[in-house]
Amino acid sequence: MTISLDDQEQRWLDGADGAAMQLAMRLVLAAAEVSDATSFVPIEMAHINSCHYSGRLSLDFAEFLLAEGATLAVPTHTNASLISCTSPHVRPEASTPDEVAGARRVMEIYEQLGCSTMWTCAPYQQPEGRPAFGTHVVGSESNAVGFTNSVLGARTNKYGDLLDISAAMVGRVPLAGLHTDEGRRASHVFDVGDLTAAEIADPNLPHLLGVVLGRTVGSGIGVIDGLASASEDELKAIAAGAAAAGGVDMFHVVGITPEAPTLDAALHGAPAAQHTTVTSTHLREAGAMLTTAAAGDESLSAVCLGTPHFSIDEFVETVDRLDGRQVADGVTVMITTSRAVAAELSLRGLADTLAAAGVQVVLDTCTYYPPHPTGLDGLTMTNSAKWAYYGQGMLGVPIAFASLEHCLESAIAGRRLQ
Amino acid sequence: MREVNAKVPGTWLVDGAVHGEVVRLDEALSFWGGFDAATGRIIDQSHPQHGTSLAGKVVAMPGSRGSSGTPGVLGEAIRRGTGPAAMIITKADINLVAGALTAQALYDTTCPILLVDTDTFAELPDRMDMP
Numbered sequence: 251m252t253i254s255l256d257d258q259e260q261r262w263l264d265g266a267d268g269a270a271m272q273l274a275m276r277l278v279l280a281a282a283e284v285s286d287a288t289s290f291v292p293i294e295m296a297h298i299n300s301c302h303y304s305g306r307l308s309l310d311f312a313e314f315l316l317a318e319g320a321t322l323a324v325p326t327h328t329n330a331s332l333i334s335c336t337s338p339h340v341r342p343e344a345s346t347p348d349e350v351a352g353a354r355r356v357m358e359i360y361e362q363l364g365c366s367t368m369w370t371c372a373p374y375q376q377p378e379g380r381p382a383f384g385t386h387v388v389g390s391e392s393n394a395v396g397f398t399n400s401v402l403g404a405r406t407n408k409y410g411d412l413l414d415i416s417a418a419m420v421g422r423v424p425l426a427g428l429h430t431d432e433g434r435r436a437s438h439v440f441d442v443g444d445l446t447a448a449e450i451a452d453p454n455l456p457h458l459l460g461v462v463l464g465r466t467v468g469s470g471i472g473v474i475d476g477l478a479s480a481s482e483d484e485l486k487a488i489a490a491g492a493a494a495a496g497g498v499d500m501f502h503v504v505g506i507t508p509e510a511p512t513l514d515a516a517l518h519g520a521p522a523a524q525h526t527t528v529t530s531t532h533l534r535e536a537g538a539m540l541t542t543a544a545a546g547d548e549s550l551s552a553v554c555l556g557t558p559h560f561s562i563d564e565f566v567e568t569v570d571r572l573d574g575r576q577v578a579d580g581v582t583v584m585i586t587t588s589r590a591v592a593a594e595l596s597l598r599g600l601a602d603t604l605a606a607a608g609v610q611v612v613l614d615t616c617t618y619y620p621p622h623p624t625g626l627d628g629l630t631m632t633n634s635a636k637w638a639y640y641g642q643g644m645l646g647v648p649i650a651f652a653s654l655e656h657c658l659e660s661a662i663a664g665r666r667l668q
Numbered sequence: 669m670r671e672v673n674a675k676v677p678g679t680w681l682v683d684g685a686v687h688g689e690v691v692r693l694d695e696a697l698s699f700w701g702g703f704d705a706a707t708g709r710i711i712d713q714s715h716p717q718h719g720t721s722l723a724g725k726v727v728a729m730p731g732s733r734g735s736s737g738t739p740g741v742l743g744e745a746i747r748r749g750t751g752p753a754a755m756i757i758t759k760a761d762i763n764l765v766a767g768a769l770t771a772q773a774l775y776d777t778t779c780p781i782l783l784v785d786t787d788t789f790a791e792l793p794d795r796m797d798m799p
Contacts (some may be wrong), residue, residue, distance in 0.1 A: 274771050281762040284681050299736040305705055310774050346694075371784075390736040410732075410739040410763035412770045469733060469759075473714030495714075497696060513717065538713060577687055612687030619701065640701045643711040643718075 253282045253289065253424075262420060274416035278423065281413060287424030294323075295381055295388040296388035296418035297373045297398075300411040301360040303353035309403035311360040311412060317329040322364050323421025323533060326381055329391045330371045330559070330586075331357055334399045339624055340584070346621040360415075368474060370588035370616040374402060383588050386429055386499075390414040392499075393558045393636065396489030398582035399500035401482065405429045408499050428500055431457040434509060435518040436473035436502050438466070439525045443476040449533060450477070453653045456484040457635035460498075461536035462489020462608070466526060469497035473516040475504045478594065483561055490558050491635035495539075539639035543629050547648060548665045551628035551631045553577075553657045554617045556586035557637040564654075569603050571658050578610040578664030582625025584617050619644050631657045672716070676798060677788055678756070682768040684780025686726055686796045687755040693717050693729035696759075699767070700737025708750030726796050727752040728789065731759040742767030746779050754780045754796075758789045 261267055261277035282290065303309065332353035334340050343350040361367050366485075367377065373379025381387045381404035385659045389406035398404050407427045409417055417423050427433045440463060442450070449455060463472045472492075475570035480503055492498035502510035510516035526532075555568070568585070577583045585604070587595075592613050595601040604611055617623045618632075618641040629648045632638050638651040648664055660667045676686075694716040698701060702712035708723030732738045742764060743749030755764060760783055769794075772778035784792075 273770070276773070277769055278767050280681075280765050282765070284760045284762050284765050291678055300740070302737060302740075304700060304737050304740040305747075305772070307744040307747050307774065308740050309769060311740075311743075314774060395736070407734055408763070410736045410766055412739040412743065413766035414736070416766075469731075494735075534795060542713075638716075642713045644701060 253287060257594070264431070268319035270315045270320035270347065270418060274320070274419040277413050277416040278420050282424035285395065285424045285426035288427040290422040291386050291425040291429055293324055293388050293417065294325045294385045295324050296414060297329060297363060297379065297390060297394055298326055298365070298388070298411070298414040298418060299390035301328045301331060301356055301365065302411065303332045303349065304411070306352070307354055308411070309352045310452045312356050315415070316359050317364060320363055320419055322418050324418055325378070325536045326365045326418040327368045327373050328365050328430065330409070330616050331369050331614050334612050336613045338613055340615070340617070341621045341623060345572045349416065349621050359623040360667055368588060368590065371546050371616065373562070374398065375559065375561050376481045376589065376590045381526060386423065388414055388417045388423060392493035393486065393490035395499050396501065397486055399434070399487045399509050400489060400502065410636050420533055432451050434471070434500060434514040435520065436471045437523040438470055438472045439513065439522045440474045440528055441476055441525065442474060442571050443516055444527055444529060448544040454537070456480065456487035457491045458533045458536040459637050460488040461495040462495025462528060463488065463499050463501060464492040464494065467496060467498060469499065471500050471502070473504060473510060475511060475513050477503055477506065480506050483564055486558055487635070494636040494639040501590050502512040504566065528573045530604040537651060540635055542642055543650040543666070545649035547629060549629045550581055550631065550660055550664065552584070552626045552630040554630055554632045554637055555634070555654065555657065557616055557632070557634040560585050560591065562591055565591070565595055565600055568658065569600055571655055572607050575607065575662050577661040581661050581664055582610070583608065583661050584612050584623070584625070586612045586616050589613050614667070621656045631660055631666060633657050674786060676782070676792065676796065678782045678784035679752055680780065681760065681765050681783050682778060684754065684778060686798050688724060688726045688753045689795050690735040690792055691720060691722060691725040691773070693726050693727065694695035696730045696733035698733050698735045698738060699741040699762055700735040703741060703745070704754060705741050705745040705750055708745065722767035723750045724753050726754045726756065728792050730755040731757045731761040732764050738763045739770065742779070743771040746777055747775050752779050754782065756782045756784055756789065756792065758784060758786050770791050
């Protein structure tokens, strides 16, 4: 199957507008061919991960775009970076000079290219990062792709780095996959009706459900049936867990997400291909996957929260739970978030409260990947399935997945409470 | 893309030659977070082939999954010479293709990618030399 190019697309492909636009068009055209798309669809915004340094190629690619005259066609927001500009001690330049300097340069370049420098994996927590229902956009960061499709009802496939900025440059993507109506149909029902009231009320449930979804459907589309309510933060947790544990770019929750007013609507009127009754065993197995620390190990080096970036509501809950108490000496507590949420924290006077409690609010980045964050010297607790899932392979410290309350009480006690 | 008329039928997503030992992965892999471009090994502890080196191998796998950093890490591994010599996948994957094409554009070295059906995938030989 072939796709016909308009004059501008052909101009880009021929290199008439420079080598950067040429490579961008080549990558987007290759994506169209690979997806068997027969047309492109214009996009209204992009959230890109190319700005996240992952080696020399990230830097070489960014320098190439800058030198060869790349221009952006749509508002383009930046994902979290490898480094924090406001908390450089988290990944000191002296420890990994190439990575830190490279990451800083990459951030500069994407700012120079005209990106909106949000540096967050949760763009949907600020108004300009929330595309309207039904609009076509480019998403990259996996939890944001899931959230954008599932919760906002805007349409995107997961465009990895390199391809994401390319699509933002040419302002279009292949009409395929989740951009099409049929591509958004659920095929696998996850019925949570058999779970107990206590299991439904467990704050870990959204994270664990995400893992169950991801492990079961891979990159398919599941629909969760039987949840009476879910906040945006809970939907964020499902999206992040499902994307990390599987390849989930979209899910539905009956009665809650916009394309699933009913189970039948999520299934587009067709029968479900598969049906899973979620049980206590599923949740227990998902939880066991997320904890590598030995059962009786009470040591505690760090608590990492904010994966994906904490919302203002999550910070308010944290401050309430701390209730004026301080974390123990020797325990590093880091909460990652965006500059926009941090500004709101300051406005509300919560930034000082958190600092007084010994909690570090870290902007621009996340803590589950190398270079190794300062203070993660041993057992680390997190309330995030995504953090736990990736941290296992990337940081080499024992990890314990637990609720926000359990994490904070442990941090205050100075040991991992059982 | 072009059809190949060799012993393994499929569609080239990224053109090239496939020479080397076949390493079969039972699950899709997230290159970012699941693979170390410095060593060429799988670091995702929940992956069935955790610890396996992909460097210079013909990697047969369903596709990529998970993180959006996959193209950059695949491209970086190709640049360093720690990446697969070629990939054989069963699900068309725009992100693997983006990584391979970018490495080709920037460094003039790439990783050919062949799309095959599941029957072909199940019967891949232990070593491939094609075309």
